[in-house]
Amino acid sequence: MTQITGEETVDVFGPDSMLRRLVNDARWGLAVSRATVLEAAHPQIGTALIENSTFVTYPWRRLRNTLVSMQRILDLDHHVRDREIARLNRLHARISGTDPQGRGYDAMDAAARAWVVATLFESTVTMYRLSGESLSGPALEQLYAEFRAFLVLLEGNSDQLPATSREFWPYYDDMIDHHLENTEAVRVILYRLFANVPAPPLLRNHPAVWAAGRAVAGPVAAAITIASLPESFCRRVALPDLPGTRAIMHGAYLTAGFATRLLPNSWVRVDSIMSLLDPDHTSGSGPWGTVRRKADQAAAMLRLLTPAPDKVNHTTRSADQFFAEVLDQTGDGYLAWPDLAAMAREIATRLDLDEQDEERLYNAHAAWWRELQAGLDTDGDGRVTRQEYAASAVSLPSLGLVKVADVLFDVTDIDDDQAIDVQEYQRLFRTAFHRDLTGRADSYSRSAFVRQFLSFMSGQQHSTAYDSLLS
Template sequence: MVTADLPGPESLLRRTLGEWRIGLVAWRLLVLQNADPAVAAGVTSFSTYRAHPWRRIEHTMDSGKRLFFSDREGLRREVARLERTHRRLAGTDEQGRPFSASDPAVRVWVLVTLYESMTTMRELSGHPLTAPELEQMYGEFRAVCAEFELPDDLFPATAADVPAYVDRTIRERLEYGEPVRYLLFDMLREAPAPRRLGRLAPAWPLMRTVAAHVIEALTVADLPEAFRERFGLVRTRRAALLSFTLHRGMRVLMNVLPEHRRYRTPLTGNVAAPIPPIASGDPSSVPETGPVRLPAPRRRKGADARPVRLRAFFSQILDQTGDGHINSADLQAMAHNVCWPLELGPEQEAQVYAAFEVWWQQLRTGMDADEDGRVSCEEFVTAVLAGIDEGPAYLEQGLHVALRAVFHAVDTDGSGHLCADEYRTVFGGSRVHPAELNHGFRQVDHDGDGRITEDEFVQAFTDFFTARSDSTAGSQLLGRA
């Protein structure tokens, strides 16, 4: 089998996908993908987009960079990682239909919608690709898709066949379910402030209201006509004018910007491996400024601080899907978030997932009082307090198993301790303020030697769960009162 060359820095695909204005069709892309019943079921059962929308979007963008802006080795690593993730996303939807994220037809739809969105962006801007350009970009796109080893006959044969494929899929397979409705009308109205807003965060309630109206109108206006017709979505004159203005205006802006400002992803960059945000191994190199997340509510002096901390841990850490309960999917999402920035091999990744499954089985067995297959916040708090008051073995049988797996995964050089860079890689990222990383590292580094041993790592989380006051260092892992 002959392997086609991957698109290079000057390829039409990279130049189209890399422009900032691709964001204008991003929400439209999500709507089309989530309208597939299997995607919708996977999102409902496993996705963290309700509780952590910005992190979920960040992961999606990172994956796109690794797929379309990497060399072949980086591309293959990302394809393998996605395949391992998708194998875990299977089950039965609310109508009793089995679904799997590994279904080849579903994966082809998700991929082709990206190509279709790129061509739509160009068309809406008033500067559509010519027929030869469409074929060129489709060939570049298929060269990347070839690494997924999906059946060729599931893809449109040529660029000219893509519109008919999209139209047929919309009319025969797509559904207007809750994930689609939520994306269109509610998600941005409920989303927390992105951390990058900084001092503008107090204005977020007003900003998100305006953004929600604009994105809702723009998305409905830009969706394929077949989609709007089938699901009764109306393209108003005002929305059509908004679409015309934004797409044409952004095209003009992109054309006058210097190239390094025009592209959100460097065309020549190899982004196969993530780079820790700070290179120094000294935790003191992170500035001690700015707010720290999750400050604890005021309590009566001498009151037991554990219930408040455990509720914060439940809502901010455990409840990944944001539905007010935890189940196996929430613990899988936690394992995914550990593995994501580390690019672990299959065996190491499996060990992390297995450890979190052990923790979930302990939670389910000891906390699911009403036997509904999930654990509420109060069930969690009540059971944890009873367990830790009974003896230290309680944490060792669940939480500690997961923590030790996390430690060994993050200890990428096998040194037996975590340096500041390793800590930042898994607990940091663009969404976390540097001061939070600095504070968190210091809470775990008990002896202040600039590195964290496995025992220190486990002990810090033990203190968080067991300390009755907030004076113990580990009790402040999620923030300072």
């Protein structure tokens, strides 16, 4: 995104961009979490989140994808930016519907998308203020100009946002006072997501440790988020004002601010934090990567000293278990098109597919959904219950699933040599190459790839690779 000043062409997302620095600052997570609640209170956005998003069932996946997308949009290479914006717009163009009150929603609605950008800007300003770094006039104007430029990338214009930061605040207050609601998405984020967030990949093998930490951290995180929200918003949606929470919230923001200013930059970058939480996010370099490796070594030593429990056969899943862990991507208890669309969306995002390959992938998933709906939706309500799936899934022909497997192989096989090599495998699964599944030492044949995909998607066999992708 460029602005022309006199005879100079200035890239607002160049090396001096505030937004580019923020997207790599772990502290910005506080602002993004806060903004997400305000976004979810918008009726259109809230309904789209509940009906189409996997943010409740797979929050770490959603966090990682959001981070990658933001980094692409703010990349210094304009081709990378343009490609990601086109991908996001294609993704959003597929999300529309009607809420329980009969009101339509559309992820491409210009006013709703402007509100997303507005909440990020206001929450960022609030983050600086609560961290003890109130923005000066020029810095505030620069930040606002960059967020408006961000909206231009998405929409082609910034008409839905006021021209200056001074004019922004009346717009923001009007949205808070007259347009937001206590949506289901707001309640889910504050009272279900924080309380039930699944363990990050690093801690999935330590459920007791995660559960103990979450029991304390979940309510505290929700309380901090609520205490940071505008008082008028909290009154409007009837959020509680618990004694002491504002002091805890101020302490959390100030601590984050001090950490950002005092610790080495490599310690507080988002990539460093994500590498600590998610071993597949990076190669594990940096200070927190070292900490993680030491923790892994300690855990391995503990396992050697602890009697091993009786082994359980995890090679197969029951239909009921497979439904809950893999198929129900949105976590609403049903299988419907948004669940399969979420699978296609995750694969397309990981592989950064172009429009043609992305369309092939969505069409294959749509054909699979039509097959599932025709064979399993016994009451004709447009969705499949867990009971309907468990009763009839094994009898399906699964021709649609075979098509999905073929297309997935094609879009993963970048060099079209009819084999998935180590780099292509890593790009899709973000995990090590499993040579024992290939029949060859250096590649993965189409038949082996399709065979394992069908075994996993039919619930017949666990797969570390496909679990990391879809469950």
